[in-house]
Each structure stands twice: as structure tokens, then as C-alpha cells.
Amino acid sequence: MEDFRIENLSFKYPKSDEYALSDIKLCVKSGEFLLVIGESGSGKTTLLRMLKNELRPHGEMSGEILFRGNNIASLDERESAKRIGFIMQDPDSQIVSDRVYSEISFGLENLGLEKEVIRARVAEFASYFGLNAEFERSTVTLSGGQKQLLNLASVMAMEPDVIVLDEPTSQLDPIAAVEFLDALKRLNDDFGVTIIIAEHHLENIYKYADRVLCMENGSVRLCDSPREVVRKLEDCKIAYTLPVSARLYRELNDKLNPPLTIKEGRELIRKFKNDYYISQKELKNENIAFSCREVWFRYEKNSADILKGFSLKVYRGEFYSVVGENGCGKSTLLKLLNGSVKQYRGRVKQESAAVAYLPQNPKNLFVKDTLEDDFKSVDNSYMELCRRFNLQNLLNRHPYDLSGGELERTALCKLLLTKPEVLLLDEPTKGLDAFKKQELGKLLRELSGEGITIVCVTHDLDFAAEFADRCGLLFDGEITSENFTNAFFTNNSFYTTSSAKLSKGVFRNAVTYGDLLECVKAVDRR
Amino acid sequence: MNTFRNLHPLTLLCYFAFMIVFSVFNFNPIYLALSLFGAVMYAAVIQGAGVVLRSFVGYFAMFLLIAVTNPLFSHNGATALFFINDNRVTLEALVYGAVLGLAIVAALYWFRSFNEVFDSEKYRFIFGRISPGLGLVFSMILRFVPELVRSFRDIKSAQRAFGSNQGRVKRYLGSFSAVITQSLENGVITSDSMNARGFGLKHRGLYSRFRFTLYDGVYLGVAAVLFSIACIGARGFEYYPYIKPMEFSAMSILSVCAFGALSLIPFIFEVKEGIKWRISVSRI
Numbered sequence: 001m002e003d004f005r006i007e008n009l010s011f012k013y014p015k016s017d018e019y020a021l022s023d024i025k026l027c028v029k030s031g032e033f034l035l036v037i038g039e040s041g042s043g044k045t046t047l048l049r050m051l052k053n054e055l056r057p058h059g060e061m062s063g064e065i066l067f068r069g070n071n072i073a074s075l076d077e078r079e080s081a082k083r084i085g086f087i088m089q090d091p092d093s094q095i096v097s098d099r100v101y102s103e104i105s106f107g108l109e110n111l112g113l114e115k116e117v118i119r120a121r122v123a124e125f126a127s128y129f130g131l132n133a134e135f136e137r138s139t140v141t142l143s144g145g146q147k148q149l150l151n152l153a154s155v156m157a158m159e160p161d162v163i164v165l166d167e168p169t170s171q172l173d174p175i176a177a178v179e180f181l182d183a184l185k186r187l188n189d190d191f192g193v194t195i196i197i198a199e200h201h202l203e204n205i206y207k208y209a210d211r212v213l214c215m216e217n218g219s220v221r222l223c224d225s226p227r228e229v230v231r232k233l234e235d236c237k238i239a240y241t242l243p244v245s246a247r248l249y250r251e252l253n254d255k256l257n258p259p260l261t262i263k264e265g266r267e268l269i270r271k272f273k274n275d276y277y278i279s280q281k282e283l284k285n286e287n288i289a290f291s292c293r294e295v296w297f298r299y300e301k302n303s304a305d306i307l308k309g310f311s312l313k314v315y316r317g318e319f320y321s322v323v324g325e326n327g328c329g330k331s332t333l334l335k336l337l338n339g340s341v342k343q344y345r346g347r348v349k350q351e352s353a354a355v356a357y358l359p360q361n362p363k364n365l366f367v368k369d370t371l372e373d374d375f376k377s378v379d380n381s382y383m384e385l386c387r388r389f390n391l392q393n394l395l396n397r398h399p400y401d402l403s404g405g406e407l408e409r410t411a412l413c414k415l416l417l418t419k420p421e422v423l424l425l426d427e428p429t430k431g432l433d434a435f436k437k438q439e440l441g442k443l444l445r446e447l448s449g450e451g452i453t454i455v456c457v458t459h460d461l462d463f464a465a466e467f468a469d470r471c472g473l474l475f476d477g478e479i480t481s482e483n484f485t486n487a488f489f490t491n492n493s494f495y496t497t498s499s500a501k502l503s504k505g506v507f508r509n510a511v512t513y514g515d516l517l518e519c520v521k522a523v524d525r526r
Numbered sequence: 527m528n529t530f531r532n533l534h535p536l537t538l539l540c541y542f543a544f545m546i547v548f549s550v551f552n553f554n555p556i557y558l559a560l561s562l563f564g565a566v567m568y569a570a571v572i573q574g575a576g577v578v579l580r581s582f583v584g585y586f587a588m589f590l591l592i593a594v595t596n597p598l599f600s601h602n603g604a605t606a607l608f609f610i611n612d613n614r615v616t617l618e619a620l621v622y623g624a625v626l627g628l629a630i631v632a633a634l635y636w637f638r639s640f641n642e643v644f645d646s647e648k649y650r651f652i653f654g655r656i657s658p659g660l661g662l663v664f665s666m667i668l669r670f671v672p673e674l675v676r677s678f679r680d681i682k683s684a685q686r687a688f689g690s691n692q693g694r695v696k697r698y699l700g701s702f703s704a705v706i707t708q709s710l711e712n713g714v715i716t717s718d719s720m721n722a723r724g725f726g727l728k729h730r731g732l733y734s735r736f737r738f739t740l741y742d743g744v745y746l747g748v749a750a751v752l753f754s755i756a757c758i759g760a761r762g763f764e765y766y767p768y769i770k771p772m773e774f775s776a777m778s779i780l781s782v783c784a785f786g787a788l789s790l791i792p793f794i795f796e797v798k799e800g801i802k803w804r805i806s807v808s809r810i
Contacts, residue, residue: 085723088715098669101735112729138668335683339686359684364685365685367681368700377688
């Protein structure tokens with residue numbers, strides 16, 4: 001049975017000359033797990049929103065979308081709400097009510113179900129999604145991962161046939177993202193719910209997909225099984241987002257079946273076992289930018305300590321990454337260095353007062369209606385920096401209308417106008433796709449090359465491994481291990497990058513995809 | 527352990543309404559003393575005796591203030607105690623002020639317990655019974671306000687970096703307008719998410735975790751009967767021009783007793799359940 005059949009769908013937003021979607025043909029079977037991939041702006045969101053009557057954007061549309069054989073536009077409102085669930089990126093704003101249980105019951109109340117039916121379903125789905133302990137909690141106090149699971153539970157409670165998800169894990173930390181995807185896979189396996197999901201971080205989800213739809217400039221580039229996509233996809237930007245083992249396979253032109261997981265990828269490089277290794281860089285730097293000694297911090301008199309005897313030395317012009325899971329005190333650390341909060345014991349010694357802080361939500365830096373006004377309010381000589389960051393064309397835009405990558409760039413630009421010597425970044429890669437991450441990383445490297453000290457807290461290990469000079473693991477309020485980046489990730493056996501996991505026991509010190517490639521090529525040459 | 531607060535919201539609402547209405551509209555010190563006693567005893571059970579004892583100072587100050595201010599403004603009454611600037615200060619006005627103070631303090635103690643017992647879920651339930659939409663709006667506000675506060679704090683802290691070349695007021699206003707813009711932006715997502723889940727369909731249902739049981743019915747019934755008896759038999763005091771205490775008759779004594787019982791329901795409930803709990807635990 002088919003859930004969706006899309007025939008020659010084209011779509012144009014009002015006042016736009018280009019087609020957001022052009023000539024899309026697609027058929028989604030019941031119970032299928034369809035992964036939609038593509039660069040930001042390739043039309044993923046538009047396509048997904050076309051599948052839900054309530055969310056379909058306005059514009060010029062041609063072609064047809066059939067849901068279970070009938071034109072989707074003719075679907076009854078009640079049926080549409082019930083049978084097609086939709087989950088968006090932002091975990092916070094999708095939540096409607098103040099308590100977990102009332103959020104789960106929200107859709108059921110809308111459907112006008114009997115009180116007893118609602119009661120039973122709420123109980124069932126809270127249990128299934130492990131929200132029992134959170135049942136009475138206020139939704140505001142949940143973590144991002146819990147919020148997204150709650151969104152999934154409240155959609156599932158309506159017992160839809162299809163769930164459409166638009167980058168649901170992009171705002172989550174990696175552990176929560178894996179948990180969310182596992183829940184999704186379980187729904188697909190156990191109940192045959194059709195899943196159509198757009199994602200740009202593919203490492204964990206790729207292996208779950210039955211089919212992968214690659215989009216480019218509003219049209220379908222390729223739609224096939226995950227392994228076939230690895231084999232057939234030509235070299236293009238999307239290819240760089242594939243899981244590490246798949247990328248490696250493409251590089252090697254192996255005859256084997258394409259690997260999708262790290263386990264399969266290890267098979268691939270086993271034969272290369274060799275003594276080649278990546279040499280570790282050690283930078284000598286003597287000028288301290290700032291240091292913390294035995295810092296203790298808590299928010300309130302009776303609350304728990306967040307930082308416990310935290311010590312850190314960061315050198316001038318260094319790119320230092322603090323990694324660690326949620327709630328280990330990473331954001332608090334930045335607030336402390338920024339001067340927003342003060343320790344109750346210990347010493348923080350700043351060599352320079354010029355500290356700039358990029359919050360997790362870069363929108364918070366902007367308060368004016370256009371970028372130009374915002375820049376002007378800091379410093380009038382903004383043009384030079386704008387040219388460098390390639391922002392000239394965006395100056396008249398409202399800051400909130402920018403895409404994730406643009407926003408991150410503009411935010412950095414605004415901060416640099418204050419001529420900082422130290423840059424503090426809170427999860428700068430959140431919500432960015434692989435290419436935008438690369439761009440950002442290169443930009444940060446450039447800045448640190450110019451002598452700006454960068455401290456970046458992140459749970460994006462691949463990003464830290466590729467761009468940072470040194471990394472430290474923050475755990476239980478202190479830095480428990482610290483080293484130059486390569487050594488740091490090589491020494492960590494579990495808390496490390498996909499490439500390091502893949503190459504463990506085969507190549508020494510290969511922690512980034514670049515390292516991995518270097519090793520493979522070097523061995524090939526011999 | 528079962529507690530008074532676990533009763534159905536409707537029962538609780540009626541009970542507190544009975545007590546507060548009776549305390550505010552009845553200027554009979556006997557009833558008020560009973561009401562205050564019941565309120566204080568219950569507050570002591572749910573909030574702890576220490577907390578309630580500490581609160582006495584404030585409430586007593588309020589009581590004194592009202593008792594003393596009334597005769598300064600009201601010069602009715604036959605028994606003059608002394609004169610201030612040619613104005614009579616009368617015994618009757620003083621007593622009336624004291625009774626007024628007693629009424630307000632009693633009502634405030636009931637409100638105190640009501641606040642403690644009636645959480646947002648119960649409010650939502652009551653609003654939802656009036657109209658499902660109203661219940662939802664209430665729930666959305668409860669989510670929205672803390673989000674707004676948090677977002678204001680975040681923006682303010684992010685703006686610190688640019689602080690030096692702007693005035694403090696200007697910075698606050700800027701942050702405030704940014705908060706509003708951001709929450710409007712997020713509102714679009716929320717409304718999408720509501721529409722996607724069928725908001726606005728006809729015949730909205732109502733989910734609540736409350737169930738009106740026989741138990742709730744019995745308590746509501748008992749409270750209503752006691753309240754009716756108290757109302758029917760109630761006799762007031764007269765304060766002007768002379769103080770005239772209430773008449774005592776079989777009916778009025780019955781009314782006072784009924785009201786005394788009504789005031790003590792929550793306290794007795796807690797004590798009874800406490801004892802039951804002890805017994806059931808000791809049997810294990």
C-alpha cells in the first residue's frame with residue numbers, strides 16, 4: 001500500500017522567480033522509513049510541509065499529492081490532523097501547554113475524544129516514551145531531548161499513520177539525538193508507522209533508513225536504498241554529509257557492499273593494518289590569555305555546586321574546546337568567563353577585558369530591525385568586516401530572517417566589532433549542516449590565527465577534533481582530562497569521534513576524517 | 527497518605543468559597559473566631575506550625591492597624607472614649623474595627639491555604655469546565671510567562687558585550703523589544719504545531735486527572751449542609767449606636783455549632799487521615 005504518491009510536484013513561493021520544488025516524483029510505501037537529505041535551502045522543509053494540509057506554504061503549486069490514493073487537499077480536517085503527524089526543529093516552541101500530561105492530551109482533546117479514552121491513551125504513551133517520571137512536571141523545566149520526545153509522544157498519541165519530521169534532532173545534544181532516533185526506529189519497527197524525516201547529521205540515522213531521498217535545488221537528485229545511494233551518488237556537497245564509513249568507501253572504490261555503520265566500516269580498513277600514523281602537533285605557547293584557579297561556583301546559596309575546583313589555563317591565540325555532556329556546567333563556565341556570574345571561591349585572571357560571548361541562540365545578540373542598524377549601534381566602521389564575512393547583501397535584512405549559517409556569521413561579525421581579544425562560543429554548531437560547520441570552523445581558525453583567543457564549548461566532537469588546538473573534558477564541575485586535540489581524542493577510548501572509533505586498532509592517531517583519508521592514501525601509495 | 531488537597535477541585539473550590547464568603551460577610555466575632563481558628567489549624571498542618579507562628583506577627587500587625595484606623599475615621603457610636611482634635615473616638619468604632627480586622631485576617635488565612643492547595647492543574651480544570659478554550663489559554667500562559675522571563679534574561683546577558691556605548695534604559699528597552707519579536711516568531715511555530723494537531727476542530731474534549739468520586743460528593747454534601755444551617759441560623763451583632771450581642775436561641779446555637787464544624791473540616795480531615803495512616807503502617 002502507498003501512503004503518499006507525489007506526481008510532478010512543482011512549487012514556487014509568492015514573489016519568487018525560482019522554483020522551490022520542481023517536478024518531484026515520489027512514492028512512499030506504508031511503513032517505510034524515508035530519509036530526506038540535502039543542503040540547507042535545497043527544498044527539504046518545503047517538500048515536507050507540502051505533505052500536511054495545515055502547514056502547506058502559500059504559493060504557486062502544480063502537480064498532485066495523493067494520500068492513500070486520494071488527493072491530499074480533499075482530506076477531511078479531522079482525518080488530516082489525526083493521520084499525519086508533523087514534528088519540527090525547535091523543541092521548545094512546539095510545546096503548547098505547561099504540563100507534560102496536558103501536552104500529550106492536547107491533540108486528543110482537539111479530536112474530541114471521550115475523557116476515559118484520553119486518559120488511557122495518555123497513560124499508554126507516557127509509559128511507552130519513558131515520560132512517567134516527568135508526567136507532572138512543568139514542560140519549561142524539561143531538557144531539549146525530553147521536550148522533543150514529548151513532542152513525539154503527543155503526536156503519536158493521536159495514532160497517526162505517518163509522521164513527518166523536519167530536522168528533529170538538530171537542536172539536541174548527540175546523546176539525546178541518538179535516543180530520539182532510536183525511539184523513532186522503534187515506532188517504525190513495532191507499529192509500522194511510516195516515517196519521513198529530513199536530517200543533516202547522518203551518522204546515526206543513515207543505517208535506519210529504508211530509502212534515502214537526496215534533494216538538490218528543489219529537485220530529486222537520487223532516491224534509492226542507503227547502500228545504493230552510497231554507491232551511486234556523484235561527488236557533490238551532499239556526499240560529504242554521509243557517515244564516515246560510507247565516505248571512506250566511496251574514496252576507496254571498493255568492490256564490497258557499501259558500509260553504513262562504524263562496524264562495517266572497520267571491516268573496510270582492516271586490510272590496511274599498517275604502522276602509518278598521524279603525527280601529533282604540539283604547540284608551544286607561553287602567553288596566557290586567562291586562567292582559572294580552583295574556581296567554585298553555584299547559582300544559589302542552597303543549590304548544588306556547578307563548578308568544583310575548576311582550573312584552566314588558555315593561551316593567547318589558542319582555540320580551546322571544552323567538551324562534555326549536557327548539564328556538566330559548560331554554559332555556566334562561559335558565563336563565568338564572560339563576567340555574567342561570579343565564583344564564590346577561587347580566582348579568574350583575565351589578561352584582557354575585551355571578551356565577547358556568543359550565546360547558544362545567536363538571535364539574542366540582535367535587537368534592531370535590520371543588521372545595518374544593529375552593526376551601527378556598535379561601531380560605524382562595520383563595512384570592512386561585512387565585506388570580509390560576505391554580508392554586504394544581507395545588511396537590509398531582519399536578523400531573524402537569516403538562515404542558521406548566515407546568522408552565525410553575522411553574530412560573529414557583530415561581536416568582532418567590539419574588537420575582542422577573547423571569543424567565547426556556546427555550541428556554535430547547533431543546527432548547522434556539515435558544510436556550514438566547515439565554513440564556521442575555517443573562519444574561527446582564521447580568527448585564532450590573527451591572535452584572538454577562542455574558547456568554544458560544544459558537544460560536537462567532530463567539530464572540536466577538526467578545528468581546536470586543545471580540548472578539555474568537563475565533567476562533574478572540573479576539567480578531568482586535557483590535551484592537544486589529537487592526543488585528547490586518541491587517548492579517549494569511548495568519548496571520541498566516529499573516525500577515531502573506526503580507525504581504532506588500525507591507524508594510530510587518526511581522529512578526523514581528514515586523518516583517516518591521509519592514512520588510507522599513504523598506505524595505498526606504498 | 528490521603529490529604530484534604532486530594533479532594534476534587536470542585537469540592538475544594540466550594541469549601542474555600544463557603545469559608546471566605548462567610549468570613550467576609552458576617553461581622554459576628556463568634557463565627558470569625560471559629561473561622562480563624564479553623565484556618566490557622568489547617569495552615570499549621572499543611573505548612574508547618576513554625577511557618578504559621580512566624581506569620582502571626584504580620585497578620586497581627588494588620589489586625590491592629592485596621593482596628594485602630596477604623597475609629598479614627600468613623601465617629602459613630604454612643605460611648606466616647608476620648609477626643610482627638612475635637613473628634614470622638616468611640617468604643618463601638620474600635621470594636622467594629624477589631625471585628626473587621628478579624629474578618630480580614632481570617633479570610634487571608636483561608637486564602638493562604640487555598641493558594642497552597644489549589645495548584646495550576648486545579649485552576650485549569652475549573653477554567654476548562656467553564657470553557658475548554660479558557661482552560662487551554664490558562665495553560666498556555668503558564669508556559670509562556672517563564673519562557674518570556676528566561677528569554678529576557680538571556681538576551682540581556684548577551685547584550686552585555688555591547689553595553690558600554692548605550693544607556694542602561696536604552697539597553698533594557700532594546701532587549702525588551704527583542705524579547706517580544708522573538709516570542710512572536712516562536713508563536714508562529716506554536717500555532718503551526720497546534721494546527722497540525724487539529725486545534726480548532728469542533729467538539730473539543732477535556733482531559734483531566736480528576737475524578738469526582740462518592741467521597742468527594744459526601745464531603746461536598748456535608749459542607750453544603752453545614753453551610754446552609756450556618757447561614758439560616760446566623761444572627762449578627764449590632765455595633766452602632768450601642769454594641770448589642772447576638773441573640774441566643776436554639777437555631778442560632780445550632781448555626782454556630784454547624785459553622786464551627788465546617789471550619790474544622792480540613793483540620794479534622796488531616797488529623798483523621800494521619801491517624802489512619804499511622805495505624806495502617808503499624809499493621810505492616
